[in-house]
Amino acid sequence: MDIRICIDVPDLERAIGFYTAGLGLRAGRRLGSDWAELLGGGSVIDLLTNAPGTAPLGEAHPQRREYARHWTPVHLDFVVDDVDAVVQRLVSLGAKLEKPIQERRWGRMANLADPFGHGLDLLQFRGRGYDELLQPST
Template sequence: MDLLINIDVPSLDRGVAFYAGALGLTVTRRLGADVVELGGLPVRLYLLQNPAGSIGAADAPRRYDRHWTPVHFDVVVDDIDAAAARAVAAGARAEADIRVNAWGKIAAMADPFGHGFCLIQFLGRGYDEIADAGAGP
């Protein structure tokens, strides 16, 4: 089984520029005129060019202003301050101050196309700091 992440963007050029600048991703291949595969994460990320207003899932029009969805992706980084600064310089919007938790630090961000994502820097034992000992699935 594989996991693929697909992100709709109104412009492939702008999408590639942002994700290359913000996360250091690179184009690994193009799939026709409207799809780009990006490498640099342990999962393949695809940018799908779709114009604003075109119909997406559940007959909902695509929009690229900030929108909320309960599904987003997190990128684990070694230095959250440097990663957040790089993302903002590439066009991301920091949505809150970096928060510190028992497991690590988190920066809530939005890309230039309205999609939310988080940067995470684990501290100590990461999520094991808050995991219930012996709790299983």
């Protein structure tokens, strides 16, 4: 099974620039004027243009798209080699660092919001990565 990650954005060109320049992803196919693929991660990321205030589930549903910072229990983690450099680059492209970079047993983590209000985390593993949380290696 493949997983495709879809991110709604109000400005497709700005989103392409943010994710390619900021995270090193590369632009793939354009699937119309309002849809672009980003490649270079473990899964394809589809950027989909949808205007603020539009109904994602149809007009009868009360929810509307909003691109101010919003919290959702789903977010993306990007594994990077140098969390400090990537945070600096993303912030220069419009991201907001929401919490100082944290030191963890498994490495370092930064919590950010992209320019469209979506949460994302940067992870920089050290040692055995998440396996540092398990029994010590022998």
